[in-house]
Amino acid sequence: MKTRTTAAVTAALLAASGAAALxxxxxxxxxxxxxxxDLTMLATTDLHGRVASWDYFRDAPYSDAAGDxxxxxxxxxxxxxxxAEVGDDRLLVVDNGDALQGTPLSYYYAVQEPxxxxxxxxxxAAAYDAxxxxxxxxxxxxxxxxxxxxxxxTEDVDFPVLGAxxxxxxxxxxxxxxxxxxRKHAKGHKPVTVGVLGLTTPGSAIWxxxxxxxxxxxxxxxxxxxxxxxRVRAAGADVVVVxxxxxxxxxxxxxxxxxxxxxxxxxxxxxxxxxxxxxGHTHLxxxxxVVTNEVTGEDVLLTQPYRFGSTVSRVDLSLAxxxxxxxxxSTSATAIRTxxxxxxxxxxxxxxxxxxxxxxxxxxxxxxxxxxxxAATSRYEDTPIIDFIQQVQTDTxxxxxDGTAYADLPVLSVAxxxxxxxxxxxxxxxxxxxxxLYVYDNTLQAVTMxxxxxxxxxxxxxxxxxxxxxxxxxxxxxxxxAGGTPDYNLDLLSxxxxxxxxxxxxxxxxxxxxxxxxTPLADDAEVxxxxxxxxxxxxxxxxxxASAPVVYDEQQEIRQLLIDWAQERGAIDxxxxxxxxxxxxxxxxxxx
Numbered sequence: 001m002k003t004r005t006t007a008a009v010t011a012a013l014l015a016a017s018g019a020a021a022l023x024x025x026x027x028x029x030x031x032x033x034x035x036x037x038d039l040t041m042l043a044t045t046d047l048h049g050r051v052a053s054w055d056y057f058r059d060a061p062y063s064d065a066a067g068d069x070x071x072x073x074x075x076x077x078x079x080x081x082x083x084a085e086v087g088d089d090r091l092l093v094v095d096n097g098d099a100l101q102g103t104p105l106s107y108y109y110a111v112q113e114p115x116x117x118x119x120x121x122x123x124x125a126a127a128y129d130a131x132x133x134x135x136x137x138x139x140x141x142x143x144x145x146x147x148x149x150x151x152x153x154t155e156d157v158d159f160p161v162l163g164a165x166x167x168x169x170x171x172x173x174x175x176x177x178x179x180x181x182x183r184k185h186a187k188g189h190k191p192v193t194v195g196v197l198g199l200t201t202p203g204s205a206i207w208x209x210x211x212x213x214x215x216x217x218x219x220x221x222x223x224x225x226x227x228x229x230x231r232v233r234a235a236g237a238d239v240v241v242v243x244x245x246x247x248x249x250x251x252x253x254x255x256x257x258x259x260x261x262x263x264x265x266x267x268x269x270x271x272x273x274x275x276x277x278x279x280g281h282t283h284l285x286x287x288x289x290v291v292t293n294e295v296t297g298e299d300v301l302l303t304q305p306y307r308f309g310s311t312v313s314r315v316d317l318s319l320a321x322x323x324x325x326x327x328x329x330s331t332s333a334t335a336i337r338t339x340x341x342x343x344x345x346x347x348x349x350x351x352x353x354x355x356x357x358x359x360x361x362x363x364x365x366x367x368x369x370x371x372x373x374x375a376a377t378s379r380y381e382d383t384p385i386i387d388f389i390q391q392v393q394t395d396t397x398x399x400x401x402d403g404t405a406y407a408d409l410p411v412l413s414v415a416x417x418x419x420x421x422x423x424x425x426x427x428x429x430x431x432x433x434x435x436x437l438y439v440y441d442n443t444l445q446a447v448t449m450x451x452x453x454x455x456x457x458x459x460x461x462x463x464x465x466x467x468x469x470x471x472x473x474x475x476x477x478x479x480x481x482a483g484g485t486p487d488y489n490l491d492l493l494s495x496x497x498x499x500x501x502x503x504x505x506x507x508x509x510x511x512x513x514x515x516x517x518x519t520p521l522a523d524d525a526e527v528x529x530x531x532x533x534x535x536x537x538x539x540x541x542x543x544x545x546a547s548a549p550v551v552y553d554e555q556q557e558i559r560q561l562l563i564d565w566a567q568e569r570g571a572i573d574x575x576x577x578x579x580x581x582x583x584x585x586x587x588x589x590x591x592x
Contacts, residue, residue, distance in 0.1 A: 037189050037326065041092040041241065041315040042082055042336075044075055045280030046139070046307040048102025051127045051351050053343060056104040056362050057422075057436035069339040070308035072127040076344035078312045078336050079131050089186045092194055093132060096280035096305070097139025097245035099124045100153060104435055105351075105358045110145040111441075111557070112361065116152035123351040125156035130350055134182050137198030137243035138163045139281065143208040144441055147215065162198020162243060165224035167217045175216055179232050192319060192326045195237025197228050200245040201281055203261045206538045206546075210443070210555065220259035221246060225271040232273075238326035239275050239317065242267065247282030248289075248302070251541075265291055268300040275328045276315055279304040287313055287335035303333040311335040362432035367566035370573040373424040375437060378417035379464075379487050380476050380591070382582050384574035385424060385437060389415040389558070390494035391577035392565045393530040397446045397552050406528055406551050410515055411446075412454065412495035413530040416488045429572055431563060438559040440488075442532035447548035451513075452523035456543045457491070458498060458510045464490040465509075468502040470587035489540045494581060496521060503587040516581065532558060 050071040053062045062070050083091050100106055105123060109115050115122045128136070138161055142150050154161045154176075164178035178197065185191040202218035212218075225242065232240055247262035260266070264279045268291035277300060279286070285306035290299045303313040318330045348355075373385040390413040398411045422437035449457070464487075466479040479502070481487070498513045513521050521527075528551060538546035566572055584591040 035321040037090075037186060037192060037319040038086075039090050039092065039184065039192065039194070039239070039317045039319060040082060040086045041094065041276065041313075041317070042079055043094050043096060043278045043303060043305055043313040043315065044309055045096030045245070045278065045305050046098045046283055047072060047095070047124070047309050048098055048141070048307070049100065049106025049124065050103055050308050051105065051123055052348055052355055054355070056358060057432050057439075059359065059363060059432060066310075067339055068306070068308075068310040068337065069341075069343070070310055071338075071343070072124070072131065072309060073343035073347040074338035074341050075309045075312055076127070076131045076347045077341035078338055080344070081341070082314065082336075083132075087186065088132075089184055092134050092182055092184070092196075092241075094196060094241070094243055094278060095128065095133055095136040096243050096278045097137045097200060098141045098280065099128070099136070099139070100149070101141035101144045101441060104362045104432070105355065107435075107441060108358045108361055109354065110149050111560075113357075114145070114149060115156070116146075116148040121156050122153050123354045125153055126350050127347050129156075129158045130347055133157075133159050135159055135180050135196045135198070135243065136161050137245050138166065138176060138200050139245040140201050140204040140207060143204050143211050143216075146211050162196065163200050164197055164228045165199050165202070165219035165221055167219055169215050169217050172217075178228055179235075181232075181235060181237060190321075190326075192238050193236050194239045194241060195232035195235065196241045196243060197225070197232050198243045198245075199224055199267070201261050201263075202259045203251075203539075207534055209537050210533060210553070218259075221263040222267050222270060223259075225267045225274075229271055229273045238319070239328055240273055242274050242277045244277050245280050247279060247284070247304075264302060268302055269294055272296045272298075274300050275317070276300070276331055277302045278313065283307040285311065285335065287311065288333040301331040301333055305335065309338055311337050362430065362435060364431050365428045366431060366434065366563055367429045367570055367572050369424045369426055369429045370571065370575070372426045373572070373574065375417060375419055375422040377476070378492075379420070379480050379490055380474075380584060382492070382580045384578040385422065386415050386417060386492060387494060387574075387578045388424075388572065389413075389438065389562065390492075392562050393444055393558065394495065395565070396444060396556070396561055397528060397530040400552050400554065401446075401528065404551075406448065409448070409526055409528045410495055411528045411530060412493055414491045414493055414532070414535065416491050418488055420487070424572060429566065434562050434566065435559055438562055440532075440534070440559075442534050442558050443555050444530060444552070444558050444561060445533050445536045445550060446528050446530045446552035447536060447545060447550050448526055449529050449544055449548050450523065451521040451525040451527065453544040453548070454493070454496070454521065454527065454529070455510055455513055455523075457545065458493060458500075458513070459507050460541075460543055461489075461491040462500045462509050463506045465500065465502050465584070467505065468586045470503045472503075472586060474502060474584060474586060474591045491535070491540075491542065492582065494579065495527075497581045499583050499585050499590075501585045501588065502591075503585075511585075516579070528552075
């Protein structure tokens with residue numbers, strides 16, 4: 001936790017003892033104070049558990065098509081350079097959330113050796129503190145592992161973790177610190193106070209319902225901003241920065257669900273008094289965007305650093321004295337790419353033991369695969385590696401429903417192609433191979449749906465594909481991901497057989513829908529559908545599933561179920577689970 005300054009401690013001790021403060025020694029007159037001042041803010045967002053630039057799924061240094069580097073070790077070198085350039089008394093360093101989920105490193109210290117039980121310092125907390133951050137807002141993924149882990153993390157870090165719109169369900173009061181005031185006193189200038197307000201997407205109420213329901217509520221971000229920005233100003237802030245773990249524009253869940261998921265542009269446009277907003281959550285590389293506030297006519301600078309620490313946003317603010325108060329005269333933002341900086345050895349050494357423990361964990365062999373299984377084509381054809389997920393989910397739900405009123409219902413399973421690069425090699429399959437296939441920390445649930453609802457669900461899912469005219473040729477590179485739909489929003493179903501005719505319009509594509517035994521799936525038929533908690537809670541806006549009756553929810557993590565299933569059998573053989581059961585067609589002709 002933050003320690004109080006020597007002066008503050010001395011004053012507190014004197015007050016407690018009733019002693020008067022000693023007179024200060026004579027000092028020379030203060031230097032002349034300038035009427036202008038430059039400040040710099042560095043911002044990161046969506047680190048998702050990355051300290052080193054390391055790909056735990058490949059057990060190799062991280063690489064991508066852009067040649068970017070990721071992780072806080074590289075961010076540290078950027079911060080060190082800018083701090084040396086402008087001085088710590090002119091520098092603010094902030095993070096925009098989603099720190100605690102995303103890699104085997106963060107998973108291991110949340111689930112395998114949870115820091116809220118061991119008392120060990122979370123590796124992300126250790127790295128952030130060593131760099132010298134001033135504030136952070138919670139992202140939606142901060143709630144994935146439960147509130148105890150979040151509490152442990154907030155106690156570990158030496159800066160406030162903010163969330164003005166995260167409310168205690170019992171009291172309606174903020175459950176986290178709403179804002180912080182950071183005072184900078186550059187030599188030759190009067191001090192300037194930067195108010196940093198934290199807001200996070202309310203989608204957590206949907207995506208982590210099992211964790212937060214009855215304990216936390218998430219207020220509309222714009223409504224919270226209208227309440228808190230004036231309070232931050234009234235508390236003495238000369239500059240107001242909003243850390244907004246939210247994107248701009250569209251929502252990844254049903255647009256009818258309120259409050260909006262991505263509200264950063266609305267806040268900038270409608271709430272007066274904000275100078276700079278840091279944007280996140282949507283993993284976009286948008287270093288500079290300007291939104292004009294409708295109330296004041298003033299421009300508000302929005303900056304979104306690229307995910308994983310691939311970039312650090314540098315925001316330069318020019319301040320001037322107006323009637324004795326600092327005001328922001330101009331702002332500008334640029335992206336600093338961390339691939340141009342070495343990783344800080346100090347940060348690597350700080351988490352070195354935790355990194356090595358994680359590497360050992362992901363390299364554990366759990367089974368032997370009879371052949372190589374790849375996910376490369378899973379977004380446009382039925383593949384054994386996705387059917388592996390389907391089989392484990394089906395087996396788990398089917399066994400749990402044995403002896404219940406749902407025991408005789410057909411069990412369907414939903415899985416999405418999360419990764420195009422996942423591979424089970426022929427031979428030894430390790431934890432990292434399975435984790436590379438199922439990259440999210442979702443838990444397994446099951447609901448009941450009707451045949452008509454399943455059909456609607458599939459029609460919605462298959463908007464992922466572009467329309468291919470009769471006589472045309474399907475091109476995976478061109479005809480997948482239509483309208484920007486991500487791969488994780490293409491749901492594939494097992495336990496049924498169906499065709500998707502791409503020559504038909506969205507909403508009328510699913511044909512020949514039957515149960516696995518060939519029986520037509522009647523509209524009024526009742527089935528059980530195994531699905532992950534993200535989708536069941538409304539993520540992606542799929543029809544019916546969020547309101548469907550839940551018949552299974554034992555909070556079991558799907559990735560661990562996959563590992564356990566493989567480990568118990570010692571073998572992964574497509575003969576045990578692969579059933580080619582869906583096809584793409586164009587005007588009735590199957591796509592090869």
